[in-house]
Amino acid sequence: MNGILLLALGDAWNEVRLPHPVKVTAYCTALYGTYVNWLVTSIAAAFGTAANSPITSAGHSGQPWQESFVAMGFLTVAIAVIATSILVLWGLRGTAAEVNDSWKHSEFNIPREAEGHRS
Numbered sequence: 001m002n003g004i005l006l007l008a009l010g011d012a013w014n015e016v017r018l019p020h021p022v023k024v025t026a027y028c029t030a031l032y033g034t035y036v037n038w039l040v041t042s043i044a045a046a047f048g049t050a051a052n053s054p055i056t057s058a059g060h061s062g063q064p065w066q067e068s069f070v071a072m073g074f075l076t077v078a079i080a081v082i083a084t085s086i087l088v089l090w091g092l093r094g095t096a097a098e099v100n101d102s103w104k105h106s107e108f109n110i111p112r113e114a115e116g117h118r119s
Contacts, residue, residue, distance in 0.1 A: 002034040005081070009088060016091035026087035033080035040073035 009030055016023060044052070048060035051067040052074055061067070 002037050006030065006034055009084075012088070012092065016088055017094055018087065018091040022087060023091065026084055026091070029080045029087070030084040033077050033084055036073065036080070037077045040070060040077060043073070044070040 016026070018026065047062040047066040047070065049062040049067050049070045050060055051071050062070070
């Protein structure tokens with residue numbers, strides 16, 4: 001799912017209107033969230049932890065320190081993804097309300113004076 005999140009962010013990134021430091025923060029937290037999620041998931045599989053996914057653990061469980069380590073890793077990923085989502089949505093808030101009326105006249109070649117006289 002992180003790949004889909006990055007694809008969606010990449011598609012919308014040019015529309016995000018944030019101050020430069022905030023945009024850099026959103027970018028860094030997005031990368032952190034996706035790569036650390038991959039890393040923590042791989043570590044959880046290697047340790048055989050079950051705290052965050054008892055259904056898929058197939059009866060395995062790691063040492064308490066391993067379970068705690070993986071849980072803290074996933075917690076930081078969740079915080080990063082939520083922060084990224086909030087920042088990107090904040091940056092997109094103004095662009096959704098903007099209306100571009102340039103298509104009305106250029107595409108159909110309708111003179112402005114004739115707009116009110118259409119039947």
